[in-house]
Amino acid sequence: MLTWIALTALLLFSLATYMAGRRRAVAVTAGKPAQLHSLPGYYGSYAALWAGVPAALLILLFAMFGGRLEAGLLRVDPPAAVQELTAPQQDVFYDDARAIARGGTPSETIYDGALKTALEDKAAKSQQISSLIQYGSIGLGAILALAGVFIAYPRISPQFRARNKVEGWVAGLFVVCSVTAILTTAGIIASLVWESWRFFQAVPVHEFLLGTEWNPQIAMRADQFAGAGAFGAVPLFVGTFLIMLIAMMVAAPIGLFSAIYLSEYASPWTRSVVKPLLEILAGVPTVVYGFFAALTVGPLFRSFFNWIGAQLAGGSFDGLAQYLMQVQNQMALVAGAVMGIMLIPFVSSLSDDIINAVPQSLRDGSLAMGATRSETVKKVVLPAALPGIMAALLLAVSRAVGETMIVTMAAGLQARMTLNPLDTVTTVTVQIVTLLTGDQEFDSPKTLSAFGLGLTLFAVTLMLNIVALRIVRKYREQYD
Amino acid sequence: MTDAALTPSANSLRQTVEARLKKRHAQEMRFRLYGRLAIVIALSFLAILLGRIVTQGYSTFIDYQITVPVHLDASKIDKADPTGANYDMLVANSVLAKLGETDDEFGNKSGKVLEIMSNDLGFQLLKMVREDPSLIGKTVTVTGPVKSDAALYFKDQIKRATPEDERKLDNQQLDWMDKLKASGAVTSGFNTGFLTRSDSTEPEQAGVLGAIVGSLMMLLVTATLAIPIGVLAATYLEEFAPKNRWTDLIEVNINNLAAVPSIVYGLLGLAVFINWMAVPRSSPLVGGLVLALMSLPTVIIATRSALKAVPPSIREAALGVGASRTQTVFHHVLPLAMPGVMTGAILSLAHALGETAPLLMIGMVSFVPGVPEGFTGAATVLPVQVFIWENASERGFHERTAAAIIVLLVFMIVMNLAAILLRRRFERRW
Numbered sequence: 076m077l078t079w080i081a082l083t084a085l086l087l088f089s090l091a092t093y094m095a096g097r098r099r100a101v102a103v104t105a106g107k108p109a110q111l112h113s114l115p116g117y118y119g120s121y122a123a124l125w126a127g128v129p130a131a132l133l134i135l136l137f138a139m140f141g142g143r144l145e146a147g148l149l150r151v152d153p154p155a156a157v158q159e160l161t162a163p164q165q166d167v168f169y170d171d172a173r174a175i176a177r178g179g180t181p182s183e184t185i186y187d188g189a190l191k192t193a194l195e196d197k198a199a200k201s202q203q204i205s206s207l208i209q210y211g212s213i214g215l216g217a218i219l220a221l222a223g224v225f226i227a228y229p230r231i232s233p234q235f236r237a238r239n240k241v242e243g244w245v246a247g248l249f250v251v252c253s254v255t256a257i258l259t260t261a262g263i264i265a266s267l268v269w270e271s272w273r274f275f276q277a278v279p280v281h282e283f284l285l286g287t288e289w290n291p292q293i294a295m296r297a298d299q300f301a302g303a304g305a306f307g308a309v310p311l312f313v314g315t316f317l318i319m320l321i322a323m324m325v326a327a328p329i330g331l332f333s334a335i336y337l338s339e340y341a342s343p344w345t346r347s348v349v350k351p352l353l354e355i356l357a358g359v360p361t362v363v364y365g366f367f368a369a370l371t372v373g374p375l376f377r378s379f380f381n382w383i384g385a386q387l388a389g390g391s392f393d394g395l396a397q398y399l400m401q402v403q404n405q406m407a408l409v410a411g412a413v414m415g416i417m418l419i420p421f422v423s424s425l426s427d428d429i430i431n432a433v434p435q436s437l438r439d440g441s442l443a444m445g446a447t448r449s450e451t452v453k454k455v456v457l458p459a460a461l462p463g464i465m466a467a468l469l470l471a472v473s474r475a476v477g478e479t480m481i482v483t484m485a486a487g488l489q490a491r492m493t494l495n496p497l498d499t500v501t502t503v504t505v506q507i508v509t510l511l512t513g514d515q516e517f518d519s520p521k522t523l524s525a526f527g528l529g530l531t532l533f534a535v536t537l538m539l540n541i542v543a544l545r546i547v548r549k550y551r552e553q554y555d
Numbered sequence: 556m557t558d559a560a561l562t563p564s565a566n567s568l569r570q571t572v573e574a575r576l577k578k579r580h581a582q583e584m585r586f587r588l589y590g591r592l593a594i595v596i597a598l599s600f601l602a603i604l605l606g607r608i609v610t611q612g613y614s615t616f617i618d619y620q621i622t623v624p625v626h627l628d629a630s631k632i633d634k635a636d637p638t639g640a641n642y643d644m645l646v647a648n649s650v651l652a653k654l655g656e657t658d659d660e661f662g663n664k665s666g667k668v669l670e671i672m673s674n675d676l677g678f679q680l681l682k683m684v685r686e687d688p689s690l691i692g693k694t695v696t697v698t699g700p701v702k703s704d705a706a707l708y709f710k711d712q713i714k715r716a717t718p719e720d721e722r723k724l725d726n727q728q729l730d731w732m733d734k735l736k737a738s739g740a741v742t743s744g745f746n747t748g749f750l751t752r753s754d755s756t757e758p759e760q761a762g763v764l765g766a767i768v769g770s771l772m773m774l775l776v777t778a779t780l781a782i783p784i785g786v787l788a789a790t791y792l793e794e795f796a797p798k799n800r801w802t803d804l805i806e807v808n809i810n811n812l813a814a815v816p817s818i819v820y821g822l823l824g825l826a827v828f829i830n831w832m833a834v835p836r837s838s839p840l841v842g843g844l845v846l847a848l849m850s851l852p853t854v855i856i857a858t859r860s861a862l863k864a865v866p867p868s869i870r871e872a873a874l875g876v877g878a879s880r881t882q883t884v885f886h887h888v889l890p891l892a893m894p895g896v897m898t899g900a901i902l903s904l905a906h907a908l909g910e911t912a913p914l915l916m917i918g919m920v921s922f923v924p925g926v927p928e929g930f931t932g933a934a935t936v937l938p939v940q941v942f943i944w945e946n947a948s949e950r951g952f953h954e955r956t957a958a959a960i961i962v963l964l965v966f967m968i969v970m971n972l973a974a975i976l977l978r979r980r981f982e983r984r985w
Contacts, residue, residue, distance in 0.1 A: 139832060140832075142833055143833065238879065239879075242879060242880075242881040245881055246795070246881075248787060249787055249788070249790065249791035249795060250791065252783075252784045252785075252787035252788040252791065253787075253788040253791045253792060253796070253805055254805075255784055255788065255851065256788060256805060256808055256809050256812060256851060256852065256855065257804070257805060257808055259812060259823075259848050259851065260808050260811075260812060262823055262827050263815070263819060263820075263822075263823045266822065266823050266826030266827055267819070267822060267823075267826075269826070270826055328593070329593045329596055329597055330593075330597075331593075332589050332590050332592070332593030332594075333590065333593040333594045333597055335590055336587070336589075336590025336591060336593065336594055337590075337594070339590075340587055340590055349594055349598070352598055352601060353597060353598075353601075355601060356597065356600070356601045356604075358905065358906070358909075358967060358971060359604065359909075359964070360908075360909025360910070360911065360938050360963065360967070361909070361911065361912075362909070362911040362938045362939075362941050362942055362960075363604070363608065363909075363941070363960050363963070363964070364604075365942070365945070366608075366941060366945050366956060366957070366960060367604050367607060367608070369945060370611075370945070370953060370956075371607050416600045416604075419597050419600070420597070423597070447579055447580065447582070447583045448583060448586075448587075449582060449583045449585075449586035449587070450579070450582075450583075452586070453586075470814060473814060473816075474814075474816075476816070477815075477816020477817070477818065477819070478816070479816070479817065479818045479911075479912035479915075480911050480912055480942070483912075483915075483942075484942070484945060504816070504818055504912070507818060507822070507916075508818070508912070508915050508916075511821075511822075511825065511915070511916050512915055512916075512918075512920050525822070526822060526826070529818070529819055529822040532816060532818070532819065533815065533816075533819050536814065536815065536816055536819075537811060537815070540810075540811050540814040540815075541811065544807075544810055544811070544814075
């Protein structure tokens with residue numbers, strides 16, 4: 076709250092500085108503003124930037140990291156009673172001290188004797204430190220703001236190139252914004268690698284990548300850290316692959332054929348109707364597809380297979396019939412089919428772009444030789460567009476592998492090594508969600524394994540994307 | 556040349572060509588048919604998906620309210636401590652009186668009545684008595700929803716034809732409900748409660764207000780971060796950046812980020828924002844931060860293509876009359892590209908509105924029975940509310956899940972329409 080007030084005050088202060096700077100710029104020319112190098116507003120902005128930006132950055136930094144600073148300072152000079160506690164107990168102790176200082180709810184740990192006095196002591200200290208940090212940062216901010224004014228204000232003179240200076244600040248802002256994208260990637264890689272590295276200390280990499288038994292629940296019991304083969308991710312990879320395969324078997328033909336039809340046959344009117352409709356299909360949130368899969372497609376498929384089973388029962392395929400009669404809602408086929416529906420517009424719009432990029436002269440040449448339209452498509456357009464279409468399909472595969480909500484809602488949780496579409500399987504993303512929702516301890520391999528899975532997922536999708544984007548790029552250059 | 560002049564061999568050639576042509580045309584027809592079929596299949600999936608959700612969800616917007624006069628028996632309510640009384644039982648007894656039944660000594664009948672009407676009525680009574688203790692001893696009228704199972708019976712989704720032990724309500728309860736409806740005590744109307752209440756453990760009292768507010772707050776955070784940063788980054792890359800390895804790297808990087816699975820952004824948010832920077836879990840702030848990072852690449856890509864569409868002559872004219880490059884961009888190029896930029900931004904926000912997976916990672920699956928208290932308070936958002944309700948076991952929640960999806964889709968359609976209108980209204984062809 077205090078931070079917000081300080082920031083608002085700072086904003087008003089720099090507005091005032093702007094007005095003052097502008098007025099001074101006009102004043103120093105003694106009534107001839109045309110003598111100025113830049114427009115008067117630039118002098119005002121220059122002063123306002125010096126007054127506002129460094130101070131605002133300082134206050135924001137303290138607001139973001141003040142809590143950590145406070146926690147660190149609180150641990151300096153621990154009382155003897157606290158030193159005897161184990162490291163996790165100390166963490167709880169300090170958290171409680173800070174919670175009490177803040178009027179929050181501490182944990183239910185009971186402290187007595189020396190610990191109780193230590194707690195009260197530390198709570199009081201925490202309050203002191205936090206107000207020191209808060210007021211200190213605002214004080215420092217005020218000093219910075221004033222210093223900024225003292226730096227900028229005297230520089231205002233007709234020869235001063237205020238516009239260039241202000242544009243220098245703007246250029247800095249540009250670079251900071253562009254670097255955000257790099258920072259995001261760095262953040263993703265750093266967080267995934269760091270947490271996975273902690274996981275791989277408990278479970279060796281080869282065991283994770285090659286093991287064939289996945290049962291992370293075992294590890295929750297303290298004496299069974301990484302029970303033999305419990306973190307083998309191969310069944311998850313197989314499950315992900317199976318569902319991806321089913322999805323592609325639905326999405327690739329339908330998406331491709333609709334793209335061909337839309338770009339080669341459809342009248343402009345059909346295109347203008349069908350394309351927006353397909354965009355709606357693409358815009359439906361995945362949680363909606365998940366709901367559809369879990370409550371409509373799942374029961375439908377199950378009753379269909381159960382019905383076939385009932386028809387076959389007692390005949391020569393009795394074994395198959397018995398199997399069909401016990402298939403579950405969560406079979407891989409359901410999640411895969413619905414994911415395929417989700418991917419249709421994705422495949423179709425990407426391939427549509429690529430097919431449209433094939434030069435008309437190729438088509439005209441082929442048609443002039445007497446080929447029918449379908450022959451032109453099959454023998455000329457598709458071969459020319461093939462690399463691009465492969466890239467589109469690879470991007471679709473990457474989407475299918477990373478898709479989460481449909482499989483979380485419609486696929487199962489049992490990790491099984493099977494390629495039977497009627498069995499329930501689980502995927503990498505489903506396991507990440509199950510491992511990380513609900514209560515978590517951040518040092519158990521169970522939670523950390525989610526980051527191991529995340530790293531694998533990121534690596535695989537990144538590879539697919541890089542290959543696909545490279546193909547697209549290379550291919551585009553061919554006809555430009 | 557006439558046919559008669561043809562030699563026999565040419566004739567047979569003609570026949571083979573015609574036969575082959577026929578085959579080729581048949582092939583052509585088949586190929587075209589496959590294309591049509593693919594489109595019909597895709598569109599029918601869309602129709603089935605939307606139709607199914609509407610048929611499952613529309614009934615939520617009808618609700619059944621029961622109105623009963625309740626005598627606030629002074630002997631059952633302690634004036635000093637009105638919270639202690641069993642208001643549900645008072646309501647149940649009034650309903651029984653209305654039905655002309657008397658409770659047996661074990662309270663079986665009143666127990667059954669409590670299974671068909673919401674405990675919201677009891678809460679209302681408690682609230683009334685608390686505000687005005689003088690009501691004790693008088694008779695007041697309360698109106699509240701019936702329990703979701705009862706509403707499902709009224710909506711004909713629980714059928715009398717089903718054997719009694721396979722449905723939740725027994726024949727006596729069904730008889731009572733018919734009687735109540737016939738007497739006018741139960742009335743149906745538009746379910747405003749669904750839009751004005753927040754999540755609840757009782758399906759008939761659960762609504763989407765908290766989720767809508769949470770979604771809007773989160774989108775506000777996303778928009779204030781992703782749009783300025785994305786637009787500035789795109790402007791830099793498109794208008795200022797020198798072509799070198801660094802900018803190439805940034806470009807490849809942005810294209811790859813756009814295709815990173817959303818759940819990975821959730822992992823990033825969990826590790827960086829929650830564990831490292833200690834942003835409160837499941838708050839709109841942390842959700843908005845994660846979604847901002849996620850939509851940043853799409854905003855950048857959309858802005859770049861909008862900037863590319865502005866012809867170079869505009870820039871040259873501005874530079875020619877003495878504007879600096881920064882002035883050229885901010886005074887001329889960006890304003891002209893704005894419709895395209897805003898269209899892209901709205902579309903990526905619409906996408907962020909429907910995103911669920913990364914939010915599960917940052918703890919948004921908790922039960923939040925109210926409107927979020929602020930940007931750092933616990934919140935839930937529409938797609939996550941769908942996910943939570945879908946997991947609930949009671950049948951009443953399934954209907955509400957579909958209704959919540961309808962609300963979500965309405966929001967998305969509105970945003971998409973806004974984008975389309977913006978594009979139609981302001982787009983300039985050069």
